[in-house]
Structure formats: structure tokens, C-alpha cells
Amino acid sequence: GENVEQHPSTLSVQEGDSAVIKCTYSDSASNYFPWYKQELGKRPQLIIDIRSNVGEKKDQRIAVTLNKTAKHFSLHITETQPEDSAVYFCAARRSGYSTLTFGKGTMLLVSP
């Protein structure tokens, strides 16, 4: 089955800096890659997603890039703010399947 690796496990940045979280996947048939943000004690919430026919997608301060050849995708957050502090999960879904396989998460800490 699909295997998703996520790095780093923790990331500390200063407010205003950029943050990058990287994920790799194993199944070349995967074609949907969402990112979830989970604040402490809250449910995971979808923040951005990308499909395999697109190389990059942006939504204000967040962007996701996808390299199908290398089987990796990344989340980029610019001009970080303290409220960006949370655990971020990447996930992948294989074409024709409905289940998402998640990475282990990255704890992002943004210091004022």
C-alpha cells in the first residue's frame, strides 16, 4: 500500500520567516495530495490540496508544489505568524481509491 514520509518532525521559525514541510510518497498511482492543519486539541482541517495534473497551487500565504517524477510534494508558508503554529499533516490518495494515507505530522512553532 501507500507509504507517506514527512519531514521535519518539528520546525521552529521566527515570525515573518518562511516554513517548508516536505513529504514523499511511494505509490506512483497516487494523484491527490491534501494538507491538513491541526491546532492543539482540535480536529484536522484541510488547508490546501493539489492533484497530480498540477505542479503548484497557491492560496494567499500558503502554496503546495508537487514533483511527480520524484514522488514528493511540499507545503510552503510565507510570512509566518504565531497563529500558524500547529501540527501539519500531508496525505496521499491513490487513483481509484477513496482512502487517504497520512504522514506522521510536522509540529510548526512560530515565535513572535
Place this chain on the structure above:
Amino acid sequence: GAGVSQSPRYKVTKRGQDVALRCDPISGHVSLYWYRQALGQGPEFLTYFNYEAQQDKSGLPNDRFSAERPEGSISTLTIQRTEQRDSAMYRCASSLGSSDREDEKLFFGSGTQLSVL
């Protein structure tokens, strides 16, 4: 409803007891998923329904775990003869599940925190 609703929010039980966890998906969502999330880990897939049909149960750890969605809406995850290793956050998620690609988006509930003593 406004979102995916799960109950109870917390469940403490003694080893060997059976527990039933309930999920009420977003109104109109065809697909319903159960995930388990250990502390500091990503959600781990358990099982998935399309309407009332259980399409995939490959993630259920063993035969003590079962799930149903008899009327294609509310779902119940049942764990029989609970063990301490079953302690975790159990999360339900739903999606529209139609052929429209936008309907693939998964929305999670707040979860049920299960503690087996």
C-alpha cells in the same frame, strides 16, 4: 448539520468492556470514514462506507473492531473486549463522495478520545 459530529467526546472504560462510538456526518455526505489517531501521529485509516455499504475495512486491526452504517447516515464503530492498546483518538470523517473532484475533500469530526484502563 454544521460539521461532522461525534459522541461521546471522551470515553473511559475498563479492559474487557465493549464500547460503541457514534458518528453523524455532514448532511448529504455519501462517504464516511473512520480513522484512529495516536498522540503525535497522523490519522490511520480503519474503514470506509459509501452510503450504507462498507467498501473497505482493511484498516480494522482485528475482528474485535466492527463498524456499521445501516441507513447510510449515522455510523457506529464498535470495539469488543477492549484492550489498553485500543486507547486512542477515534476520528470520523465524511465527504460528498460524488464524481465531482471537488467532492473528494475530507472533513473530520472532533473525535472520541478512548481510554481503556
